Every structure is written in C-alpha cells, then in structure tokens.
Amino acid sequence: MKKTLTEKNSKILLWIGVILFIAGIAIFIFKESLFLESKVNAEKVAQLGDFIGGVVGSLWSLAGVILFYVALTEQRKDIEINRDALNAQVSALNQQIKEFELQRTELSETRKVFEEQSETLKIQRFENTFFQLLNLHHELVDKLNFSKVSMMINISMEKREVLSKAFEDLEIKMKYSNSFNVKSSTGESTYTEDKPKSKEIALARMNKAYKEFYFDDYKQILSHYFRNVYHIFKFIYKSKLIEKSEKQFYASLVRAQLSSDELYLILYNSLLEGLGYPNFLFLIKEFEIMQNFDFRIIEKYEYHKGIYDDKIKDVKPTF
Structure with missing residues (x-):
C-alpha cells in the first residue's frame, strides 16, 4: 500500500487528469463543431463539465490526497529522524556529563593528594629547622x-x-x-x-x-x-x-x-x-x-x- 501511495503515482494521476481534460475538450469540440455553429448546445457543455468534474477532478483530488499523505509520511519520518538525533545528542550529553563527573572526581582526588603532599612538605620543612634548633640546644648544654x-x-x-x-x-x-x-x-x-x-x-x-x-x-x-x-x-x-x-x-x-x-x-x-x-x-x-x-x-x-x-x-x- 505504501508503495502505491507515492509522489510518483500522484504525478501520474495528475498527468492522466490533464490528458483526459485535454482529450475531453478536443472530443467535445470535434463532435459539436463548437466553432462552426453560432449556437452553443448548453446540454452538451454541461455533460462536458460533468465529465471534467467527475473524472478529471476526482483524479486530481486523489493525486492531492496522495501528495498530502506522502507529505505527512515524510514529515513523520523527519520527526522520527530528528527525535532519534535528539536522543543521540541527549545520550552523548549524558555521556559527557558522566565523563565530566569522573574527571571532576579524579581532579578532586588529585587535589587531595597534592594538598597532602604539600602539608607533608610543610611539616618536613618545619621539622628540619626545629630539630636543628633542638640539636643546637643540646650542643650548647654540652659545651657549657x-x-x-x-x-x-x-x-x-x-x-x-x-x-x-x-x-x-x-x-x-x-x-x-x-x-x-x-x-x-x-x-x-x-x-x-x-x-x-x-x-x-x-x-x-x-x-x-x-x-x-x-x-x-x-x-x-x-x-x-x-x-x-x-x-x-x-x-x-x-x-x-x-x-x-x-x-x-x-x-x-x-x-x-x-x-x-x-x-x-x-x-x-x-x-x-x-x-x-x-x-x-x-x-x-x-x-x-x-x-x-x-x-x-x-x-x-x-x-x-x-x-x-x-x-x-x-x-x-x-x-
């Protein structure tokens, strides 16, 4: 069914309608000698209108419906594609957020390590001087x-x-x-x-x-x-x-x-x-x-x- 309701088939129906329209008018003119007689047969013109409205109009309406259906189908496909793309983007963003969280955790741990190392170095610097002063104290006492x-x-x-x-x-x-x-x-x-x-x-x-x-x-x-x-x-x-x-x-x-x-x-x-x-x-x-x-x-x-x-x-x- 979906293969039938296509833009191509819709165009075919439009062209068939056009051909029938032209053919109908040509036949009408040929049969009725519209240009040879001064008096127009209203009943024949009405029949021509009924033919064009009933057959050609119906074909064109069907072609319009098909085109509308095709447009809706394509639009739905586009929406689904866009939705999939958005879902993919959301998924990628969530993944990036997770990666950022991991990086932040790693940075936090690294900062803690650096802070601990910094504190250790500070204590070592202090203790080096402190124990030197303490040793000097003992040396002074020993030299009294x-x-x-x-x-x-x-x-x-x-x-x-x-x-x-x-x-x-x-x-x-x-x-x-x-x-x-x-x-x-x-x-x-x-x-x-x-x-x-x-x-x-x-x-x-x-x-x-x-x-x-x-x-x-x-x-x-x-x-x-x-x-x-x-x-x-x-x-x-x-x-x-x-x-x-x-x-x-x-x-x-x-x-x-x-x-x-x-x-x-x-x-x-x-x-x-x-x-x-x-x-x-x-x-x-x-x-x-x-x-x-x-x-x-x-x-x-x-x-x-x-x-x-x-x-x-x-x-x-x-x-």
Whole structure:
C-alpha cells in the first residue's frame, strides 16, 4: 500500500487528469463543431463539465490526497529522524556529563593528594629547622663550662652541672635578698631574715638579686643558652608551616628537654624587663612551659609567686 501511495503515482494521476481534460475538450469540440455553429448546445457543455468534474477532478483530488499523505509520511519520518538525533545528542550529553563527573572526581582526588603532599612538605620543612634548633640546644648544654676560684679552691663544672650550679647560686641570691647582714663584735657575719612589707619591695629585691647573679657571674655562660631556648619557642609560635594545634606538641617536646633547674632559671630570667620580659614570658604562657615546674620552690620567697602571676596574666609580646 505504501508503495502505491507515492509522489510518483500522484504525478501520474495528475498527468492522466490533464490528458483526459485535454482529450475531453478536443472530443467535445470535434463532435459539436463548437466553432462552426453560432449556437452553443448548453446540454452538451454541461455533460462536458460533468465529465471534467467527475473524472478529471476526482483524479486530481486523489493525486492531492496522495501528495498530502506522502507529505505527512515524510514529515513523520523527519520527526522520527530528528527525535532519534535528539536522543543521540541527549545520550552523548549524558555521556559527557558522566565523563565530566569522573574527571571532576579524579581532579578532586588529585587535589587531595597534592594538598597532602604539600602539608607533608610543610611539616618536613618545619621539622628540619626545629630539630636543628633542638640539636643546637643540646650542643650548647654540652659545651657549657664554669670555673671559679672560691676560698682557694678551683671549682670547675661542665654541661648540665653548670645549670645546677647556676640554680644553686641564684637560690642563694634570692634567699639573702630578704635578709640583712649583721656583724658581731668578733667580725662574724650573721644573716637575719627581713621579709618584704609589700610586693613592690619584694620585686625590687628580686630584680636586684637576679641582676647580681646574671651580670656579675653568669651572663657570658647563660646568655646564649637563654636566647637559643627562647628562639626555639618563638620559631614554633611564629611558624606558618604547621597548625596551631600541632604547635603545642612540638613545644611539649622542647619542654621535656628542660630540667627543673633550667625552668627555675628561665622563670626568673623571663620576669626581668630587658631580658626575658615580656617576650619570653609570653611564650611561657602560650606553651605552658612551666607546666611541670614545682612552684613551691619560689613560693618560699615572699610575694615571688604573686609577682609571677601578675606579670604573666596580661603579658603582651613585642615581636
């Protein structure tokens, strides 16, 4: 049926109609001698019209229907082709979307790997410097030496013994800062306790005792030591290579290297303005360096613990 209803057959019907139309008119003219007679036979003309309308008109109508059907068929084919093309495009777009999703996932994973590698490199850079500073600290301690002639006896010490000796000497200075010397008639000296009446007096005595201890005997020995310990903690605090939460861990590693004698020396050094105050005291607060220090050692000196608490409470660094 579809092979019959074609554009070609429709054209054939149109041409048949045209031929019949021409043939009908020719026969009519020949039979009726239309041009020889002056009077036209209306009945014959009507029959000619009926013939043309009935046969030729029907053929042309059929040809038109066929052409319309063919046009609809072709249009439907075009629609189906377009729909298939659109489906193919949609499928291709969906495939591209999937590929883009996979690429985005791969890029995300790659970025995570790069970020992890970047963090690892940052930590490695930090740790290289950190452990170099820590090794330098141990080297400084190992190179400490102290020699002094006391009562015709040559006193010589090395390494951590120097820090223990410094602790003992500073203890003596702090002890006698709150006493006065009384000489008997025989010239013998005795020390009488003289407790400070206020925190201001205690602070003045404490500063005087520490300055005598540091500048008279130990500056050349301990200045480099204090600076190195300070710069280790400052390096941890200022570093942008590690997170703040990680800084406490590295600070605790340094803190573990410090003995009670060292903490005692660092504490008094950090209270004197121009030496460890305010920057070193701030780092003591930031990293809880005195966490394991026995404060009973300084509480036996009137107001010393209160002075420490007051200074560290609102300390602000200048770096």
